[in-house]
Amino acid sequence: MDNQAAVSTRAGGVLAATCISTLVVNANTSAVSILLPAISEDTGTSVTTLQWAVTGYSLVGAAVIVTSGSLGDVFGRKRVFQLGLLLFVISCVLIALAQTGGMVIAGRVIQGAAGATILACGLSLLSVANDGEEQLRAVSLWGAAAAVGAAAGPLLGGLLVDFTGWQGLFWIDAIVAVLCMVLTFMTVSESRDPNRPRSIDYAGTVLIAATLTPLIFAFTKSGDWGWLSAATLGCFAVSIAAGYAFIVVEGRVAVPLLDLALLRNRVLVGSTIAILIGAGTINGLMYLLSLYFQDPATLNFSPLEAGLATLPATIGLVVVAPLVPKLAAKFGGRQTIGVGFLLTTIGFVIVGFTEASWEYAAFLLPLVLIAVGMGLSNGPASSAATAAVPQSQVGGASGVSNMARYVGAAVATALAATIYGTVIANQTADGAAQADALASGLAGAAWLMAIFSFLGVLMALVMKRHRPPAGTLDDAAASAAAALHTLPTSATAGVGTGR
Missing domain, CATH: 1.20.1250.20 (MFS general substrate transporter like domains)
Known part of the structure; x- marks a missing residue:
């Protein structure tokens, strides 16, 4: 195989691995709300509590989406992308085997980190594997796959509940993610950003989670506690303090999670x-x-x-x-x-x-x-x-x-x-x-x-x-x-x- 054909094959492998993975991640994300009543009935956990299976996913995704991209730039995009796929497989298996709502929520929290990593590093891999018009075409196909996955997710989730039980979605997603790992291993070359400083804003990641978690917890429990209760106000105070600390940290680190100048x-x-x-x-x-x-x-x-x-x-x-x-x-x-x-x-x-x-x-x-x-x-x-x-x-x-x-x-x-x-x-x-x-x-x-x-x-x-x-x-x-x-x-x- 000549060099041009090898490059084309590698680019095709990157396109397939990243498009399939983003389709699966987005289909999984959009399907979960449809599954909640079935999960509630099966685990005996109230839908109110299972709401954390949705918000916990988004909360962790918010904290990880930028950091995972930085980790890929420093330690290798392929390596971190593979780690995201592995975490996704682990989370799917954990959720599919869950006997309690707590295990489902824990799996979804892990899945939030995995999904954000797959999306961030997958797009980076796609961008560096192509140039010019081919890069635009590849990124456009990746975006189309993401949109199709999000649109198909609720229908797929509802279909699988009737035929396999709610666990079927996660078993299928785990299998597809394993296949993506194999495809990535065989066809994707490692890449890094040699010009990027090796500093990672871990503190910013933690503070994003520390800001959002008590905020969402206050919203969720305010009906039981009361909006002006000490517990609710305490959660808001912790969220404000963590948000302020985030702003301070972002102004001091070498490569901030959020460039405040923006x-x-x-x-x-x-x-x-x-x-x-x-x-x-x-x-x-x-x-x-x-x-x-x-x-x-x-x-x-x-x-x-x-x-x-x-x-x-x-x-x-x-x-x-x-x-x-x-x-x-x-x-x-x-x-x-x-x-x-x-x-x-x-x-x-x-x-x-x-x-x-x-x-x-x-x-x-x-x-x-x-x-x-x-x-x-x-x-x-x-x-x-x-x-x-x-x-x-x-x-x-x-x-x-x-x-x-x-x-x-x-x-x-x-x-x-x-x-x-x-x-x-x-x-x-x-x-x-x-x-x-x-x-x-x-x-x-x-x-x-x-x-x-x-x-x-x-x-x-x-x-x-x-x-x-x-x-x-x-x-x-x-x-x-x-x-x-x-x-x-x-x-x-x-x-x-x-x-």
Whole structure:
């Protein structure tokens, strides 16, 4: 085999390993909410407690997503990518064998670290294995695989619950991850960044977790403790103290997790807030609908039916997103983001009027509005994050926006779950029927999501103008993946116009 053919083979191996792994990770992540009622019934753990299987994953992902990329740059991207796959296999086996909800949650926490590592190092491997147009094509395919995985996850999870039990998803994912490890070993070459300092911001990673954990714990337990109780206020105090310590540490370390200078960039800050709101509201919605649709007192859907019922939100977002770059190029990124959040707000407001008598058809319009709105806001916001900074800061800006997705998902899901559970408990205590209490819980959480989405509209109004992408095929793929990961677009500094 000549050298050119060998290079082509290695690039193909990297593409296959990274695309398959990101598809599996994102499908697994989006499927878990559908599985929670089945896991609850099997383990005897309340769905309220199992909420940590969702928020714990996002919390750890937020802390690890940037650090894992740094570890790959210093110690070898292939090595750290393989470690991420190994952790993913271990977590899947742990969850599949779990007899208690605590084991499921522990497995998901490990999975949060594994998933973030696979995504961060996989994208790095893909970028260094290709150049120019081939790099854009490979990254675009990676983004498309991520989007397909996220859209297919709830349906796949629901299907497997009916045929294999909820454990089937994790056994299959473990097998696929092992195959990816073998493929990576055989076809992927090791790579490092020789120019990067070897310093790793471990303290920043710990402080991110220390900031988010008590915050989410306070949200989760506030219904039992009371918002003004000593325990709740104590959790908030610890979170604030850890957040302050994080800022101090980031200003002193050689290679910070977060370059504080980036926070002076209004476009980057605005786009990061938009990404955080978008990721938070869509994750909160999917968590709530997965529970509401399957509850015997409401629609009493099977897991498969619930997975099918969420398709308008997941597939709708993926279908709309590739069309968005051309709209942003024509009408402006800020305008597109603002209209997107406006549609999302309207969708959540409609859900805010949920009644126990609603059939599934009543949810279709708001789901479509939310999906279209998310598609309109995610792509331009993600593009703006990397377009607003010089080429030397693109990696840092991407890291900030990717961390924001995990933070938004963790915090918003915890808040939505808290409101949902608190309203249901209060309504039940007042003598309301179970179906009415559940509808009121969903409505209350939806109003919170509507407020968050409307803040996105206001943010778009004050956000500075930025250069939108040209609307190429690569831009369309980046937009489709924008709900999951920030990818470069034709507007990014140092990136060509693409195809």
